[in-house]
Amino acid sequence: MTVDQYAWWRQALELAGGYRELTHDQLLQLGPSADSPESGFFRNRPFKDAPLVPVAIWRDASGTIFCLQNDKEAEADKVWNYACRNPITEALYHSVLAGGAWPDEPPSVAKEHNLPPNTGDLHKDLASELAAEKETVERFLKKPIETQEQADQAGVWAKRLAGIAKKADEQFTVEKRPWLDGGNAVDEKWRDVRTESSGLAKKLKKHGEAWLQEQDRLEQERQRKAREEAARIQREAEAAAQRAADAARGAEEEKARREADTSPGIASLFAQESEQEAKRLEAEKEADRLAQQAADAQREALARPVFAGRTGAKVSLHTYWVAKITDYDALVLALKNDPEVRDAVEKVAGRLARNKDATLPAGMERVPDKRAA
Template structure:
């Protein structure tokens, strides 16, 4: 048997589509000894490829004809050797290839994403009037948001894949809108920085001076309050001492007639003081109870533990401790949760 006839027989025995068919059934084998991948050594089959994560997949067909490799990407002829290593890990069925060529998208596409990222047909919109980019993005975002209902509950990997596509699209639209917002806002921010650089030192220095004066006034009024409270305390002690002396001055058992005291209305609350100035407005002086120092942190934490803000803070601190690898945290239960990034 000649070498040429042996080669022809080998082609009949070895199915040239075998690599692709096996990869289609079990993509995890791609790159293994069962389905090796080598540069410039393409295999027949149908695949898809994209050269950027924010670009849609394009269909690829590779086959050998009359001893020469042929390859088409989205209907455009390319070199099989050049595109092989980019597309080989994404095998697709022939039906999926045909549907993509016909512009029907991919089976695992989210419908909204497929509709929005489909490339425009040549010539469409070339002579259209200028449009507001915000209006275009608004329409795209509103249409994308309509697709959220399909993923309120995800029950299989295929749906999760479509949901991720919609999430990526919404994040992409959010990024586009934020970039445009930043682009339009930046000149104003730069102008604002120039103004702030000129005026804020004046604002801060004057405010810091006013705050220093206020701190001195607070200290003065607090000292006045302390002296007043001390005088009140001494007056109360003197009253108690006088009553005790009066009781001691009478024989034991003598009944004293209670003094007649005219009923007086309750004294009005202590008026709020004012510091009047010869320039500008007066300052009011009020008395409030303030924390001086914490003497028992556990007791304070227990007392405040029913406050929603305290609970929220404790929950965040507990999560931070878990994220740092600590597990023995009292007062909580934990569970495993998958977080998509």
């Protein structure tokens, strides 16, 4: 019997949806093969902050493992720790090798804007990069996000803009340190690069928030329906199990009756016993089928992650606890000894809401507020 060396990869690819990164729970679902290289097509980051490159792993007839990373020989064990979480299709593997882009990769502004090479002046280089990014991002922000690929691009793009902001912040700090007395000049120099890159990164995340919220709503609805279907199938399975038990009892009773009956109609009794036995077998088969179907339905009801981007550039809905004032007078009365007064009540309530361990006073409650982050 021929063993399909690509079975693990195919299952991982189905869970990943073609190129998306597998979650920890999905890796556990795939089983122990996630601990050793499996044959298939993946993508890997050779070192921190390095571009993603395509990876192919396969075995020959003798079981020897071969690995190509970006079309160059590599050690499968060294790439597997990251690559195992990132299965891709064979078509995408060949597309990227041929110069194509990853589906979740934002446009390359360096190519589009013909950016000059590094000048050695970090401020000029980052300012040029930001100017190119800003123009492209603003076009992207004019249209709503409608696909998973666009949401992924927004997440990775936000990471790229946040990277510019981080470099600007780091260099800003370095340059300002010896200029504490003349810091205003440095503030003016770096303000636009820092704030605009950070602001664009936040806008990109906010831009994807409505899409993520809709995906979250759809996922909650899917889970609700799946739970209802699982409950329905479970009831059918229990009913089938009861029918199987009844059939088994009927078969035993018919057998006992035949053995106790010495009348000439023995052939007829034997036929009745056979019919009861057939009913028992059919009932047990139906019960087993429904039991398996119920188990499958329970797995279908499990939550699936909703996010955009990838590791290091992932955007998902985070739950933020905010205050919802239900009885203003009661709340003010409960806070009457607080040094802050009416205009500060909302602020105090918000602080209490964010502390999930805080005991809430009368007149308010803690409610979730999901935002892109």
